[in-house]
Amino acid sequence: xxxxxxLSGKGGTGKTSIxxxxxxxxxxxxxxDCDVDAADLHLLLNPTTTExxxxxxxxxxxxDEDKCTQCGLCEDICRxxxxxxxxxxxxxxxxxxxxxxxxxxxxIEMRDCLSGxxxxxxxxxxxxxxxxxxxxxxxxxxxxxxxRQNAKLICEKEGLEHIITDGPPGIGCPVISSLSGAxxxxxxxxxxxxxxxxxxRVLGVCHHFGVPALVCVNxxxxxxxxxxxxxxxxxxxxxxxxxxxPLDNIVTEALIRNLPVVEYSxxxxxxxxxxxxxxxxxxxxx
Amino acid sequence: xxxxxASGKGGTGKTLVxxxxxxxxKDNGKVQLIDCDVEEPNDHIFLKPTFTKKERVSIxxxxxxxxxxxxxxxxxEVCAYNAIAAMKKKVLVFPELCHGCGACSYLCPEDAxxxxxxxxGVVEIGYSGxxxxxxxxxxxxxxxxxxxxxxxxxxxxxxxxxxxDVSPGTSCPVVESIRGSxxxxxxxxxxxxxxxxxxxxxxxxxxLDIPSGVVxxxxxxxxxxxxxxxxxxxxxxxxxxxxxxxxxxxYSRGIPLVEGIPKWREHFLELFEKVNEKVNS
Numbered sequence: 001x002x003x004x005x006x007l008s009g010k011g012g013t014g015k016t017s018i019x020x021x022x023x024x025x026x027x028x029x030x031x032x033d034c035d036v037d038a039a040d041l042h043l044l045l046n047p048t049t050t051e052x053x054x055x056x057x058x059x060x061x062x063x064d065e066d067k068c069t070q071c072g073l074c075e076d077i078c079r080x081x082x083x084x085x086x087x088x089x090x091x092x093x094x095x096x097x098x099x100x101x102x103x104x105x106x107x108i109e110m111r112d113c114l115s116g117x118x119x120x121x122x123x124x125x126x127x128x129x130x131x132x133x134x135x136x137x138x139x140x141x142x143x144x145x146x147x148r149q150n151a152k153l154i155c156e157k158e159g160l161e162h163i164i165t166d167g168p169p170g171i172g173c174p175v176i177s178s179l180s181g182a183x184x185x186x187x188x189x190x191x192x193x194x195x196x197x198x199x200x201r202v203l204g205v206c207h208h209f210g211v212p213a214l215v216c217v218n219x220x221x222x223x224x225x226x227x228x229x230x231x232x233x234x235x236x237x238x239x240x241x242x243x244x245x246p247l248d249n250i251v252t253e254a255l256i257r258n259l260p261v262v263e264y265s266x267x268x269x270x271x272x273x274x275x276x277x278x279x280x281x282x283x284x285x286x
Numbered sequence: 287x288x289x290x291x292a293s294g295k296g297g298t299g300k301t302l303v304x305x306x307x308x309x310x311x312k313d314n315g316k317v318q319l320i321d322c323d324v325e326e327p328n329d330h331i332f333l334k335p336t337f338t339k340k341e342r343v344s345i346x347x348x349x350x351x352x353x354x355x356x357x358x359x360x361x362x363e364v365c366a367y368n369a370i371a372a373m374k375k376k377v378l379v380f381p382e383l384c385h386g387c388g389a390c391s392y393l394c395p396e397d398a399x400x401x402x403x404x405x406x407g408v409v410e411i412g413y414s415g416x417x418x419x420x421x422x423x424x425x426x427x428x429x430x431x432x433x434x435x436x437x438x439x440x441x442x443x444x445x446x447x448x449x450x451d452v453s454p455g456t457s458c459p460v461v462e463s464i465r466g467s468x469x470x471x472x473x474x475x476x477x478x479x480x481x482x483x484x485x486x487x488x489x490x491x492x493x494l495d496i497p498s499g500v501v502x503x504x505x506x507x508x509x510x511x512x513x514x515x516x517x518x519x520x521x522x523x524x525x526x527x528x529x530x531x532x533x534x535x536x537y538s539r540g541i542p543l544v545e546g547i548p549k550w551r552e553h554f555l556e557l558f559e560k561v562n563e564k565v566n567s
Contacts, residue, residue, distance in 0.1 A: 038482075091493070091494065133457055140458075171424065205427060258478060
């Protein structure tokens, strides 16, 4: 069992389109969508959900007005500025329970939060584990960990070869939770100064957690000078630039039809993604 | 007035809108641009600010004085994040799990816990021409973005029109960034991904009770479903930007749209007027 995680730093570089195509090409795999606060992979894979679970995580404080003597201690000690006028703002509360522990009137209760849901689904390409974090909820890192755990269980149980994980943008909590312990990271970037800046940071996170990385430049022909710059950067970091995918509106056309691009067309984009998967397959076998 | 620029889906053009809006407004009054996408801040690439000040962002984490500690276990009992474990003879602290709430040190009956600063990021402050600029940067390998966002938002200057660039998504960093805004512009694109994530972002704004409007970017390929959704939900589309290789080319080189193609300044000023009307009505 080997796990590939697709990351980018910058959002909108094409992670999900590429993972959707890998889903269509790879033979023996489970798919995991770890972008739990804005999941999109299901739009390409048209899943049928077979199992739905609640994700209970963390707590929020609640003040009992009848017991509260309005002493104000809770407001003074809260470092997240979540308490104003003896009321808790649940979107600011980080559930630390400090107020609950110090309230002299025992007027504060800690309530468990239903922070989202996670799903096991079947698709025409194999099983998919995905999730939906509740709106404005915390603990996305824990939900990501849960998605990966379940993908692993399915992979083991069904004797599959790979876990292919669609990761979230950024470099923070859910990214680190998607990355740690994976066998290989594919970093999808674009030849823009923003893309390059963000690639450098997400590669830093890969180094930090000791996960080997490959780079793919999507829409490489938007700015070939920047693409050469990325090539040089990759060389200097000892990281392989594994693929350059051309800009083609066919990717959007496929998306509109809810299809992975490799199933919609067999042009240059599709061939390049197929080559990229072959390369990754060899690396994972390594 | 505080206007935040958010999106749900990444890569839809938040940075393009935030920087072009700031540049368009700079001759009409005081403008401040605050980049709250602390995981991947990009606005500085376009505005090339001169930084005059850099501040570390830290969270307070516990430090246990083993001389005073009686290993009673109270600290571990009150920690909601399992960031402190009390063994029989030693107390272990896991800094990466600590949110810095301070409960353990306050509640330790032996007064054995003090707090030390752990750096999680930096805030850089400066200016780009007449635009006041600040951004936060989460340190690589760090997990917790909200403390960095809170710190950079402390710099909000109420005398200015403030533009806040937000990270993609719908979870805690997004909420932290948008909270307190008078209006939120949601930047999206006319694709199934753009629509799906726009719907999620709209839910966030409804929960926070902040009015919003849409900027629809890369109009050309794609479908009409975002427009249909906005019409159905009564969300105004305040600006559309076409799919255009010239715009993409300027963006790729870090050139703000209104500098590359100056006629866009008019469109961004109109956008601001529409927002202004909505906020004041």
